[in-house]
Amino acid sequence: MSNANNAADAGAPLLELRGVSKEFHVPGHRVPLSAVSDVSFSVHEGETLGLVGESGCGKSTTARVIIQAPRPTRGEVLLRGVNMTALHGQSLRKARREVQMVFQDPYSSLDPRWKVRDLVAEPLRVNHMGTRTERAARVDELLSVVGLDPKQYGDRKPGNLSGGQAQRVGIARALALSPSLVICDEAVSSLDVSIRAQILNLLEDLRQELGLTYLFIAHDLTVVKHVSDWVGVMYLGRLCEHGRSDVIYRSPAHPYTASLLAAVSETATAPDRSDAGEIPSPFNPPSGCRFRTRCPYAQERCAEEVPELRILSAGHRVACHFPLATS
Amino acid sequence: MDEVVALEGRRSGLLTIGRPRHLDWALWIPGTVLVLLLGACFLGPQIFGVPGPNVVNLGVPHVGLGAPGHLFGTDELGRDLLSRSLYGGQTSFVVGISSVAIGLGLGGLLGMVSGFTGGWLDSVIMRVLDILLAFPSLILALTVATYLGPSERNVILAIAFFTVPSYARVARSGTMQFKEREFLLAGELSGAGKTHLIFRHVLPNIWGRLMTYGLLTIGVAMIVEASLSFLGLGIRPPQASWGAMIADGKAYLTVAPQMALVPGAFLFVAITSLNMLGDGIRSRFSGGELW
């Protein structure tokens, strides 16, 4: 917040990841688990980056690493140019206020013993913002913003809310500190179809009204299509393709992106050739390109050389030795 | 959540059935017995107008049950057993409840901090408590009581001391379970400190199981107090406690069995009710899942 004038700099990203890696030491395994490997991307103010991939691709770990819980093993996370990885204690806590999260399971992310009103007020209270009456007014305002009547829902506990209502409370909470960046980690994945549409529309409205920047993490490419300006595709801890969403959906350059799109498009007639392709163990990822074991176009070079994320065209980067022809 | 909505809930995949809202028998029978017993012990002596617990009347030693003026008989010094049992109950309850309160507070705090912080602090705290837990609890309490000397306060401390590790275990396992829940991360993200997270989020969520465990261990604490007193390391004469009275009575079991049996019966009723109440509450806390 103190760097508000920096934000005015056109071109300076709100969030930037530089070569971020995260390894976990898992008991019983000699080698560490490589959850996120050398990921770099940036998100500009007011834009939405959709991060997609299958389970275990590292997209959720990437989100956690951004908020420094846990910290990355290597690399830097810059928020408005400030290196979060170098911050500790009070200054980290302050910097984190700018980044809030909306989680997949609203029931898990709300303390079941707290009332809705107190849940939304908590971020304000722990940061000693406003007086009790000011906070109460702000809570009412936040609840109204997410479409919940404060009188009707304020005194309920999460257990007495439907999934969609609980997720709205989660969103209200995330907005309490007026963050610049909101990370939605599979925020609509566990909701019913009709409720999912409501929440997606709400997130979209909030983005426009409050000028929010989203990092939208999802496994569902169709959902991401609706919300994103940019898309990053992750596979086994690596970013394999990144670019403007219209470009990527129209002409994916990475074979993995193409297979994901084929799986969800209605006219999928692609042969079931990835049937044999199990996702390899993240403890022992394939040499070279991590996707090569499931890639229909893999060649010798793919096993020998790690493909760098290189610029294919303006606003389109791909990590593949033999990218698909783009139209 | 409403149970039928939960029927379809994709979150848990579990079918949950409604828990009865009305108080069930398993709770209110032992609850009523306990309240009556507590009332009798703490208010009874005034209401019933029984003689003082230490009033010696050498003229009427070993009077049996039902004697005029001494409903439950007297001991070898002619002291009224009803009066002594009620006053002894005060001691037993005070020892039981306060030792549990101290043990629970200390153990709960250690367990929560240990479980929440993790890392080396967790390892150190839990290893130390493991060592304590490895000692037979009564021997441990005996050692502490011997070291501190017999008195009501020291009995309380001794019992509290040996129960700390088990409370810490309960608190820690509960904390670990909630640590996985995202509301703690959400709290951390909103800028809350460790103290806030532990006391406002973790504690309220594990409170129920701590209290249940506490209720169950009040009975244990009362038995330990009885055992210590029985061994002469607990409450000092002439102060009455159920355990101390049973200890006194053992020498006269053939002549005056009521000396041990009357306080024994009180102790039995108190502990049975406490255990039933604890079990009842526990099954309510953990119940409700069909499969």
Next chain:
Amino acid sequence: MTSTEGKVVSTVDTDAALVLEHLRVTFNVRAKEVHAVNDVSLRVRPGKTLGIVGESGSGKSVTVRAIMGLLGHSATISGSVRLDGEELVGMPEDQLRRRRGVKMAMVFQDPMSSLNPTMRVGSQVAEAVRHHHRVGRKAAWSTAIDLLRSVRVPDPERRASDYPHQLSGGMRQRVMIAMALSARPSVLFADEPTTALDVTTQTQILRLLDDLKERYGMGVVLITHDLGIAARHTDDLAVMYGGRIVEAAPTASLMSAIRMPYTQALMDAIPRIDALSHSRLASIEGAPPDPSMPSPGCAFAPRCPRAVDRCSTTPPLTEGEPGHRWACWYPLGVQS
């Protein structure tokens, strides 16, 4: 197993494998009756897939659990459930248990919680085989391998000696399907079998089910919240809302002419791959009804943009067109 395939297929006929008539499920909650499933009538044809689509609280999972006899004593079931012509409602528990797993089997959303983590998957499949057929250990193991092969587990001889945690979610779901197939059931229930899986795996599992139902002449009931999936992988379709069927028809005719506004709204609420960035979705306001607090009339009326006064009386499920049933006073595209 492969040698008998032809014979199994030959049993396919026009008779339904499973017929539900006026099925009702009532729960007694806090001395209050909650009607979770109301008057559901459905047919499952052998070798075909019936999709039951609905949101939370629609009663789709309760319906299936009632058929499987998995609801326990809190539920009262009335109506008729006939499996291969045999009435299941009112059948004594021990007889019902014999039907369950033999003539009907179920695959759940989360295969990990249904598998024993301490047993090799091959042994678990072999155990299921021995449970249904009087065969020796060795024969059961080789049948298990065959079953794993038939659900397209690659390299089944080697995979059979893996433990569940060594397999991916998709592979585990295949193992669950193999176990369900061990008794060669007449009907296989699949309750959100792909919801927990990744997109690429989802398609594979659904295609596998498509394939198996034809190969074994088995009726499949696919329970899903995703109308898009149901449209692609079912032969018949029933949409449930508030414990009732609100629209049912062969999938092709239903998708070509949706009559019930709820079905249409559900269809419109699905995000589309060809959508523009930041485009709004057609959303249904409000939330699905709470079965414990029923309101009179059409359950969808409070959320329906077309609702009028008449909708406060419950519309019956009528066959408006041959094979196409709907429960709506003012169906889409029909002159009233």
